[in-house]
Amino acid sequence: MSWINLSALWKIVVFGLLAGAGLPALFAIGLRALAWPSGARVQTAGAGAGGGGGADSDSDQLIGGNVLGLIIAAIIFLAILAALGWGIFEVYQIGHPVTKK
Amino acid sequence: MGNTAILVLVVITALGFDFTNGFHDTGNAMATSIATKALEPRVAVALSGVLNLVGAFLSLAVAATIASGLVSTKLVTLTVVAAGLAGGITWNLVTWLLGIPSSSSHALIGGVIGSTIAAAGGHAVLWHGLVSKVVLPAVLSPIIAAGVAATGTYLLYRISRSLTDRARSHGFRIGQIGSACMVSLAHGTNDAQKTMGVITLALIVNGTVPAKSNAPFWVILSCALAISLGTYLGGWRVIRTLGKGLVEIESPQGMAAESASAAVILLSSSFGYSLSTTHVATGSIIGTGLGKKGAEVRWNVAGRMATAWVFTLPAAALVGAGAEALAHSIGATTGVVVDLIILAAVAGFIYWRSRGSKVDHNNVNDEWTGSVAPEPEPAAAA
Numbered sequence: 514m515s516w517i518n519l520s521a522l523w524k525i526v527v528f529g530l531l532a533g534a535g536l537p538a539l540f541a542i543g544l545r546a547l548a549w550p551s552g553a554r555v556q557t558a559g560a561g562a563g564g565g566g567g568a569d570s571d572s573d574q575l576i577g578g579n580v581l582g583l584i585i586a587a588i589i590f591l592a593i594l595a596a597l598g599w600g601i602f603e604v605y606q607i608g609h610p611v612t613k614k
Numbered sequence: 615m616g617n618t619a620i621l622v623l624v625v626i627t628a629l630g631f632d633f634t635n636g637f638h639d640t641g642n643a644m645a646t647s648i649a650t651k652a653l654e655p656r657v658a659v660a661l662s663g664v665l666n667l668v669g670a671f672l673s674l675a676v677a678a679t680i681a682s683g684l685v686s687t688k689l690v691t692l693t694v695v696a697a698g699l700a701g702g703i704t705w706n707l708v709t710w711l712l713g714i715p716s717s718s719s720h721a722l723i724g725g726v727i728g729s730t731i732a733a734a735g736g737h738a739v740l741w742h743g744l745v746s747k748v749v750l751p752a753v754l755s756p757i758i759a760a761g762v763a764a765t766g767t768y769l770l771y772r773i774s775r776s777l778t779d780r781a782r783s784h785g786f787r788i789g790q791i792g793s794a795c796m797v798s799l800a801h802g803t804n805d806a807q808k809t810m811g812v813i814t815l816a817l818i819v820n821g822t823v824p825a826k827s828n829a830p831f832w833v834i835l836s837c838a839l840a841i842s843l844g845t846y847l848g849g850w851r852v853i854r855t856l857g858k859g860l861v862e863i864e865s866p867q868g869m870a871a872e873s874a875s876a877a878v879i880l881l882s883s884s885f886g887y888s889l890s891t892t893h894v895a896t897g898s899i900i901g902t903g904l905g906k907k908g909a910e911v912r913w914n915v916a917g918r919m920a921t922a923w924v925f926t927l928p929a930a931a932l933v934g935a936g937a938e939a940l941a942h943s944i945g946a947t948t949g950v951v952v953d954l955i956i957l958a959a960v961a962g963f964i965y966w967r968s969r970g971s972k973v974d975h976n977n978v979n980d981e982w983t984g985s986v987a988p989e990p991e992p993a994a995a996a
Contacts, residue, residue, distance in 0.1 A: 518746070521885045525878065526758055533759075533877030534766035537789065537869050541773035544785040548777055575785050597796065600880065604673050604803065607884040 532600060536593055543589035547575055549582030617820055620692045620950050624816045627699045627954060629840040632809035634706040635718040636666065636844020639805060641853035642715070642875065642895035643797035646868035648979065649857030652787040653794065655850075655975035662798040663846035669802020670838030675886040676804055677829045679747050680811025683886075684723065685730045687818045687825055689738035693941050694729045695816045696950045700957045701725025701934025705926060707964045713851040713859075713973070714919055717890030720926040722808055723748055726815075728931025729938035751882060751889040752923075756897025759878045763901030766870035771906060774866065786865035793872035798845070800879035801891050806841040808888060810834055850973040858982040859915045860899050867902035867909070874898040893923065912982075 576583070643665075644658040653661070681687075702718070702725035709716040723744075730738050774782050810829040817823045823830065829837075857863065863871070875891070875898045882889045896919060903911035937957075941949030 518885070521887075522754070525881045525885070526761075528881055529758055529762045529874070529877045530765060531877075532881075533762040533874040534769060534870070536877075537766050537793065537873045538769040538773060540789050540869070541770045541786075541866075544774060544782075544789075545776060547785075548781060575781055593792075597792075601672065601799070604880050604884050607673065607675065 532596070536596060539589055539593055543586045543593070544575065546582045546589065547586035548577040549579035551578035551580075617692065619947055620696065621816060621820050621822070623950055623954060624692050624696045624699070625813055625836075627696055627703070627957075628809050628813045628816070629836055631699050631703050631706070631718075631722060631812075632806065632837050632840035633844035633847075634703055634710070635722075635805050635809065636663075636841040637847045637849040638706050638710050638715075638718050638844075638852060639801060639891055640845045640847075640849045641856040642891045643794055643801055643872070645853045645856035645895070646863050646871050646899065647790050647794040648853055649863050650783070650787060650790065650865040650868045651979070652790040652865060652868065655853075655979075658794070659846050659975075661795065662801075663842040665795055665798035666802040666806060666845050667838045667842040669799040670806035670810075670841060671802075671834060672799065673803040673883050674807065674810070674828060674834075676807035676883055676888045677810040677814060679743070679886045679888050680723070680808050681814040681818065681829070682826050683743040683747055684740055685726060685815075686734075686738045686740060687815065689734040690730055690815065690819050691733065692816055692819055693946075693950055694733045694938055695726065695812060695819065697729035697732070697937035697941055697953060698722070698726030698934045699812065700937040700953050701728055701930040701932070703957060704933045704960055705930040707961055709922055709926075710849055710851060711964050711968050712922075713855045714922045715852045715856050715892045715896060716919070716922040716926050717752070717892045718805060719808055719888055719890045719892075720748075720752065720923070721930045722812065723888070724927035724930030725934035726812065727927075728934030731931070732935035732938040733942065747887055748889075749927075751887040752893060755878060755882060755887075755889040756893040756900075759874050759894045759897035760901035760904065762878060763871050763874035763898040764905030766874055767867050767902045767905030770866040770870055783865045786869045789869045790865055790872060793869050793876060796876035797872050797879070797891075797895070800876045800883065801845075802838070802841065803883040804879050804888065804891055806837050807883070809840070810837045811888075813837065850975065851968070854973055854979075854982075855915065855919075856895065856899060858979065859912060860896070861903035861909060861911050862982075863899070863902065864906075867906060870905065871895070871898040871902045874901060890923075 643662050647653045648655050648658050702722035705721040810833050813833045814829045875895045878894050903909045937953045941953045
């Protein structure tokens with residue numbers, strides 16, 4: 514009988530870091546990709562996706578308008594959602610050990 | 615039959631505890647989102663309530679620990695369980711009045727252990743289970759959570775530094791909604807379980823279900839409902855201390871704190887550790903203060919909380935032991951009824967005291983001036 518379950522402890526630390534710090538970091542990368550400016554750099558007018566006139570330095574505009582950036586961001590956000598779904602499924606599986614006779 | 619009457623009383627008291635657990639802990643999930651204005655206060659508590667409901671069904675590992683891992687089910691009686699619950703509820707209400715985010719789990723476990731010792735002596739407590747599944751996780755989990763949150767905070771600011779301040783806070787406010795939802799879900803998997811465990815313990819003790827049983831469905835459902843109702847009511851006093859008192863939080867920090875809490879709680883729940891979601895959330899919030907340059911952690915507030923944490927187990931145990939002794943001296947059903955009447959009176963008194971310095975969704979975000987209830991000035995601080 515040991516007092517500390519070391520194998521549970523390291524799993525909590527490692528997976529805790531991966532999910533608890535890794536996923537938000539991934540989200541931050543997604544935000545950055547989303548904010549990539551479109552090819553024509555500071556041309557404020559005529560930018561496709563919601564460019565408008567809001568390219569000032571203190572805008573809360575999240576979408577930069579770069580298509581590649583948008584695609585990367587979408588992939589990242591979907592990956593995060595998938596990771597969450599998978600995690601929830603795992604928790605459900607572990608939490609409901611098969612006890613049917 | 616006397617037993618059935620007491621059993622019904624115990625179940626009602628347990629659901630009452632679950633309710634206090636809910637409103638005591640709303641802040642764990644939602645305090646940072648409310649503080650950064652990622653969510654409207656009332657939307658936040660409603661969302662958290664629903665997700666607690668879902669989370670309660672997600673994992674049953676912790677309920678099993680509480681039901682059969684802490685005290686010897688052979689030596690415990692229904693009166694003992696009722697007295698233990700009285701201890702847990704009393705401590706929860708007192709700390710709520712003071713706005714201290716203390717652990718509902720420890721209040722419950724402390725209460726049950728105190729009443730067990732009073733009734734049957736120390737040998738009825740499974741000390742190994744207590745230390746390895748409750749005390750050690752209580753010490754380690756906030757430290758792990760703080761480490762994860764500090765790492766996350768550092769990474770978030772580093773990765774997002776090319777964004778403008780406003781874009782950054784906008785983006786992470788959206789992210790916070792997701793991470794706060796995960797904490798609420800995690801809270802359901804851990805805290806709703808504790809009451810399920812206690813009711814199951816009562817059912818085992820009463821012989822209604824065999825030893826080592828899992829929680830029956832009606833127990834899961836009623837506990838899930840009680841905790842989500844309590845969560846929806848919102849423990850604004852504790853939300854305020856966590857969101858405004860500890861660290862001034864920006865949205866990247868909020869997201870880091872919530873993600874760290876959710877990950878640590880969900881992982882621990884799966885292993886059956888009944889850790890305190892409160893300790894984890896507090897650890898995470900302190901971690902975000904450590905991970906950001908120039909952020910200030912109000913250590914005096916943190917110290918006050920830590921003091922409360924140390925006292926939670928013994929204080930709830932004392933109340934539980936007292937309630938057990940009283941019920942025992944009066945005897946059988948009457949004793950339990952007297953206990954619960956006193957408990958109701960204490961709860962009423964504390965509620966009445968709380969009206970004097972009200973904290974609700976209107977003033978929860980007012981500037982922190984060192985007290986739980988903001989100064990009663992009509993003008994909301996900017």
